[in-house]
Each structure stands twice: as structure tokens, then as C-alpha cells.
Amino acid sequence: MSLTVVKGLQSEIYVPITPPPVWAPVKKELKDMTIALATAAGVHHKEQERFNLAGDFTWRKITDTMPSNELMVSHGGYDNSDVNKDINCMFPIDRIHELAKEGFIKACAPVHAGFMGGGGNQEKFKGETGPAIAQMFVEEGVDGVILTAG
Amino acid sequence: MQRAIEEAGIPTIIIAALPPVVRQTGSPRAVAPLVPMGANAGEPNNIEMQSAIVRATLEQLVKIESAGKIVPLPFEYAAKV
Numbered sequence: 001m002s003l004t005v006v007k008g009l010q011s012e013i014y015v016p017i018t019p020p021p022v023w024a025p026v027k028k029e030l031k032d033m034t035i036a037l038a039t040a041a042g043v044h045h046k047e048q049e050r051f052n053l054a055g056d057f058t059w060r061k062i063t064d065t066m067p068s069n070e071l072m073v074s075h076g077g078y079d080n081s082d083v084n085k086d087i088n089c090m091f092p093i094d095r096i097h098e099l100a101k102e103g104f105i106k107a108c109a110p111v112h113a114g115f116m117g118g119g120g121n122q123e124k125f126k127g128e129t130g131p132a133i134a135q136m137f138v139e140e141g142v143d144g145v146i147l148t149a150g
Numbered sequence: 151m152q153r154a155i156e157e158a159g160i161p162t163i164i165i166a167a168l169p170p171v172v173r174q175t176g177s178p179r180a181v182a183p184l185v186p187m188g189a190n191a192g193e194p195n196n197i198e199m200q201s202a203i204v205r206a207t208l209e210q211l212v213k214i215e216s217a218g219k220i221v222p223l224p225f226e227y228a229a230k231v
Contacts, residue, residue: 019176021217022156030208038151038162041188078188082229086194095191095204105208115151130154138158144211146204147152147164148190150171 026144033143035100036109037062038133040117040149041083041090042075050074051116057124059115059133064108068093077118090148109142117149152177163211165190165203169220178217181207184226193227 042051044060051058053076062071071087073080083090093112100108113133115125137145152162156178163179166172167187172180183203185192192199203225210221 016174018174019153021176021178022153023178023217024156024159024161026161026212030212035208038155040151041190079186079229080188082186082189082194088197088200089189089191089194092191092200092204095197095200098201099204099208104205117151125151126154130151131158133151134155134158134160137155137160142160144208145152145155145160145162146207146211147155147162149151149164150166150168150175150177150187150190 028143030105031103032106034107034109034141035096035105036112036137036140036142036145037091037093037096038113038115038137038145038147039091040115040147041078042073042116043071043083043087043091043114044074046070046072053116055120056116057120057129059113059129061136062091062112062114064093064110064112075116075118077116092146092148096146106143109137109140111136111140113137161211163207163214165207166220169222172220173218176218177220179211179214180220181210181223182220183223186227186229189227189229192225196227199225199227
């Protein structure tokens with residue numbers, strides 16, 4: 001049965017459609033996993049180009065060796081005051097390092113990803129930015145990713 | 151983003167301040183502490199809370215058994231604005 005009963009009819013109410021599920025199984029125990037961070041909170045190094053606050057589908061590679069006090073946020077879509085006080089609020093890099101040190105996880109990945117969610121070209125995010133970040137994590141042998149967004 | 155990484159074969163989990171948004175966008179695994187958008191991983195400079203949230207998030211990464219699950223986390227931070 002076709003879902004369209006009246007051709008060309010468009011609802012005045014925006015109805016989001018949840019996409020079909022995706023699922024990559026966990027294959028290792030936490031103590032054997034290399035964990036990376038990916039955040040939509042607009043995190044990047046101070047020396048890197050800031051995001052365009054009006055909408056930006058680009059992303060920044062954050063290497064694990066960048067000190068957390070040299071990271072910053074450019075994001076026009078949420079109150080930045082907490083994250084300006086402590087980057088770990090949205091990008092818990094120091095906490096991940098501590099968990100790796102105590103052996104809760106095997107290691108921190110050598111690379112992480114920062115991008116600016118909440119707007120921008122969604123097709124580009126889906127077709128280019130997302131796959132590019134995923135590819136980097138695959139190449140670097142990442143076993144699991146924690147995201148902060150939404 | 152989470153879906154793209156997951157499609158590449160790497161399991162993911164998101165720390166969300168807005169669980170309904172995460173549900174609509176089809177996140178495979180999520181946790182939701184009681185935090186405002188902008189402090190998803192906990193109160194600024196509260197190492198104990200941030201560490202507990204990240205630890206609980208990682209535990210749910212391996213524990214959640216099927217796609218679309220959002221697990222509430224028992225941590226609360228209200229920003230003073």
C-alpha cells in the first residue's frame with residue numbers, strides 16, 4: 001500500500017522520521033578498548049580555524065597530545081559558559097586519559113574529532129563529514145567512540 | 151555522525167542532554183545524565199562527576215544490547231545562569 005493517499009499533500013506539521021537502526025557490535029572488553037571522543041560541541045585547538053557560527057559542516061582533528069587547556073569552543077547554538085570554564089564538560093579528554101591510566105580502558109585514541117552540530121548542511125554532514133571522521137577512526141584502530149551532542 | 155561511525159563498524163555511545171532529539175535522529179546507544187546542553191559530561195571542574203559520567207557511559211557502551219536504547223544516568227547538574 002502506498003502511504004500517499006492524496007498526491008502533493010504536505011503536512012503543516014513537521015514530522016521527523018526516525019531512520020532505521022544502525023548497530024556495530026562491541027567485540028572487546030573495556031579494558032582492551034582504545035576509545036576516541038567525537039563532539040558536536042564545536043571543540044578545536046586554539047590555533048585551528050574557528051567554526052562559522054552561522055552553520056558549518058567542516059570538522060577539526062584534535063590530536064591526543066594537544067593539552068586540554070589549549071582547546072576551545074566556537075559554537076553559536078548553546079550557552080558556552082560552562083565549557084569555557086572547563087572543556088571537559090563537553091569534551092572529557094582529561095577524564096578519558098585518567099581512565100586509560102588506571103586501566104579501565106586500554107588507551108586513549110591518538111585522534112579525536114570536533115565539529116559544530118545543531119545546524120549546517122545536513123547532507124554534507126551525512127555524506128562527507130561523518131564518513132571522513134569514521135574513516136579516520138578506522139585507520140587509527142579505534143575500538144569505541146564516546147560522542148557528546150544533543 | 152554517530153550513525154556514520156557505527157556504519158564503519160565502530161561501536162559508539164552518545165552522552166545526551168536532550169534525549170528526545172537523540173531518539174528521533176536514530177542513535178544506536180545513548181546515556182542521559184540530568185545536565186543542561188553545554189555540560190553533557192557534567193559540571194565544570196567537577197572531576198568526580200565527570201569521571202563517574204564517563205565511566206557509566208563506557209559501561210553502557212558494552213552493556214546496551216539493542217539499537218535505540220537511551221539509559222538515564224543518576225547524575226544531576228543545574229547550571230547557574
